[in-house]
Amino acid sequence: MDTFVTFTILGLVLGAVYAIAASGLVLTYSTSGIFNFAHGAQAMLGAFFYWQLRYGWNLPAPIALLLALGVLGPLMGLALYFLIMRGLRDTAEVTKIVVTVSIMLGMLFLSQWFWHPEEPRTLRMFFGDDAKFSLLGATVHVHEVICLVAAIAIAVGLRLLFTRTRMGATMRGVVDDPDLLRLNGHNPERIAGFSWALSSMLAVLAGILVTPISGGTLEANLLTLLVIDAFAAAMFGRLRSIPRTFVGAIVLGLAGTYLLGYGPSTWTWTSNLRVSLPMIALFVVLIVLPQDRLRGAAVRTRERYHVPSVRKAVTWGAALVVIVYLIRLLMVESAITTLTIGMCFAIVALSLTVLTGYAGEMNLAPLSFGAVATIVVYHFGISGSGLAQRLTIVGVLLGVLVAALVGGLVALPALRLRGLYLALATMAFGVFLSNMVLRDTTEHELFGVKFSLFTGGSLVIPPLQIGPLDLGNETTFLMTATVLFAILGVAVVALRNSGYGRRLAAMKDSPAASAMLGQNLVKLKLSVFMISAGIAGLGGILMSSAMGAVSGDSFTIIISLSLLMLTVVAGIGYVSGALFGGVMAGVGFSIIMVSFTNLAKAQPELEGLYLLLGNIAAVSPALIGIGVGHNPSGSVHQVIEGYRKLRDAKPVLIGGAAFVAVLYLLALTGVLGNWWFASLTIVTVFALPVVGEMLMPTAVLGAEEVARRRTTPPELVGIDEPYTQEGRDCLDRELGLPSVPVVPATSASPSSPAQATTGSGSESRSETESVKELTVNAVS
Incomplete structure (x- = not known):
């Protein structure tokens, strides 16, 4: 009886914290139509800020709590809405998701900037660990009672706010019809800003309350993912109902603690299942709950992509191979593998171009399919022993096939999902795979055969060998990965220009209209999911082989979200966007940060400046992702449009190419450092359209546009x-x-x-x- 009461109380407390966090999600979605993936990061940042006030600066607990909840929380919510969120109107669902994901990543890097992750920090319970009493034989802490009372009060208060007050009615009307709300004398922006401020305050409260219960140690990634578990509770209420959200949170909390307390002792994976339970519940809830009907009209957004012809794709693919080879001549041996890993990430990103850029379907966990393929080739695709071990082509094909089949299995129950619901379903799969499969290091026995999925917590993947082609050589591996990306890129462009690709585009624009024209949406979704998962599986195998050894941390949901963010920033509808996003996610920003760290060591007198620049470089991907709302088509689209105007300005193009060629020769002969060569080349590429407009305005803009600009308004x-x-x-x-x-x-x-x-x-x-x-x- 004592055990039952103990686990019941613990489950109720954990569910109460989930309810507080989930209520904030419901609040923002119901007033702005944006699902805030950064909600967990807000909770994490609030917990760190409270620790700094309470233990770092020794302020009294009431004052620290007041500053965290009354100042930081509301200001954070107001800043997010007025600076970022209200600019996301008329953008695709993937853009809204990527912006909030960018905020989440930015907050993670920001916390590591101010609070170094290697320094231990602990939050204690309110009134101390000794403030407790006995209830039915179980020990109950005052902190746990505070969690329960706060959750109930918040649930009742929000319910009354939404149903019994004029403010609640206007908050619900912000999403339904903001123009009608203005006609009635209300300011929709101010109401939505109030909702985001209140939601942020609830997130901070959840972070402060849950940290002592989960062990007290502050760790940015774990705390962010812990609050993400509240997504399942929010979806239980379909992002609308506070009472159902509260009930779902309590059920989740109780189920997790009961499983831990009463799971069979022979189950070696009980703890992993308990951690994965919220994601399992999220997936099931998404499948079971009724979905919105198909919209009959196409949704017009600000994203615009230009698909090149197959001939142009072949030309650019060949140019990519040549450019990478020329860059290889400038690189030291240790840097070749780094660039190879970036090219492998680009292949994984290419799966997002097919799935999201062309078909409009969502996948927040592309690296999870790479993990599946890696596990398959580790168990069934390695020949030889010791240093002579090599991957076999049969094993690689088997891994790609299994990844495609798993993609089909994941997509099969999720075929009826669209937009945000589909994104959450794939995220649930990715987190479940990380918690259940990639943590499974114990040995199992099935039908007399002993095995372990992720042996020893680290898998050693040797290079591939096909006849005389041995990827054990770094240059051969780099060029093979580049050629594979070029071939897959041309195939993706050919797919988009085919009848199948046009059907995918029609499904993306209007599923209802596509279905009325006789298209089988089930087959389209299933096939494109399998194609995308297969490409991600191939990229994951090559990435693992390039690294040599991979652990579960190599395929976390945070890395997948970073890859998605950078691909969208570059232009998810372009093959070149996948190239840029993959290379930058794999190696780009890490190289920049390492460079600043090395400069700080080499020049101690400027150490502070270089470390500051390194931290800015760490946060810069998130800052770039936040800005995608202003340019939803991506930076590649912007560059392409700039170079389209230079078609009649041949001298500018020739001059730019000659300048880059001179830079390359100087770098090849050692006169110019590689860092300066890369920096000047990037500046030249992005500045050339502007320079062309200044030097040859008539050829670039046209006579009419020049005359219009010169005429005084x-x-x-x-x-x-x-x-x-x-x-x-x-x-x-x-x-x-x-x-x-x-x-x-x-x-x-x-x-x-x-x-x-x-x-x-x-x-x-x-x-x-x-x-x-x-x-x-x-x-x-």
Whole structure:
């Protein structure tokens, strides 16, 4: 009985914290239509801030709590909404997800910047660990009672707010019809900002309450993922109902503790299952709950992608292979493997281009399919022993096939899901795989066969060998990965230009219209999921082989989200976007941070500056991801549009190419360092369209656009420049007045009928000028 009461109380307390966190998610989604993936990171940041106030600066607990909940929480929510979230209107679901994911990653890096992860920090319970009493034979801490009371009070308060107050009605109306809300005298922006402030305060409260219960140690990644478990409770209430959210959170808390307390002792994976239980519940809830009906009209967003022809794709693929080989000539041996890993990440990112960029389907865990393929090749695709071990082509194909089948199995129950629900389902799969499979290091026995899935917690993956082609050589591995990416990129472009690709695009624009035209959406979704999972599996195998040995941390959901974020930032609808996103996620920013660290060691007098720049570089991917709301088509799209304008400015293109060639020769001969070569080349690539517009404006912009830019706007005539005939004619056109030709005066008084007519015309014109000047003065 004592055991039952103990686990029941622990489950109720854990469920109460889930309820507090989930209530904040419901609050923001119901008022802005944005699911905040950064909710857990807000909780983490609030817990660290409270620790700093309470234990770092020794402030009294009430004051520290007041500052954390009353100042940091609301300010964080207001800043997020007014600076970022309200600019996400008319963007695709993937853009909204990526922005909140970027905020989450930014907060993680920010916490590691201010609070070094190697320094231990502990939060103690309110009133201390000794503040406890006995209830039915079980020990109950005062902190746990506070959690329960706070959760109940918040649930009741939010329920009354939504159903019994005018503010609650306006909060629900922000998403339903903000224009109608304005007509009734309300400010939708202010109401949504209030909701985000309240939600952020609830997230901070959840982080402060849950940390002592989960062990007290502050660790950024664990605390962020712990609050992510509240996603299942929020979805139990379908992001609308506070009571159902509260019930779902309590059920989750009780189920987890009962499983830990009463699971069979022979189950070696009980603890892993308990950690995975919220994600299992999230997946089941998403499948069971009724979904919204298909929309009959296409959803117009601001994303625009230009798909190249297959011929152009082949040309650019060949150019990529040549460029990588030329870069290889500049690199030291130790850097070749680093670039190879980046190319393997690019292959994984290519799976997102097919699935999300072309078909509009979501996958937040692409590296999980790479993990599946890696496990398969480790057990069934290695030949030889010792240093002579090599991957076999049969094993690689088997791993890709199994990854594709697993992708189909994951997609099969999720076929009825769309948008956010599908994204959460794939995220649940990724977290479940990390917690259940990648942590399974114990030995099992099935039908007399002993095995372990993730043997020893680390898998050693040797390089691939196909006849004379041995990827044990670093240069051979790099060029093979590059050629594979080029081939897959051309195949992806050919797929998009085929009838199958056009069906995918139609499904992305309007599933209902696509179904009405006779398309089988089930087959389309299932097939594109399997294709995407197969590509991700191939990239995962090559990545694991390039690393040599991988652990469960190599495939975490955080890395998958980072890869998705950078691919969307680059342009998820482009093969080149996958290339940029994959390389930057795999090695790009880590190289930059290591470079600043080495510079700090080499120049101690500037150590502070270099460490600051390194921390800024660590946060920069998140800052770039946050800005994707202003450019949802991606940076590649922006660069492509800039170079499209240079088609008639051949001297600028030739000059830019010659300048890069000179830089390369200087770097090849050792005159210019590789760091300076890379920096100057990147600046040249991005600055060339601007330089072309400055040097050859007519060729780049066109004569009409140049004339338009040089013409003073009508409202500035007479202000920025004096009145001229051209200015007067411009005002005539803008005001809709008839243009009157200028007739020079020949005498003071008319002496003939013709002169009399001219005189009346001049008189009429002076009246027109008077009217015009009055109009200009009025406008001014």
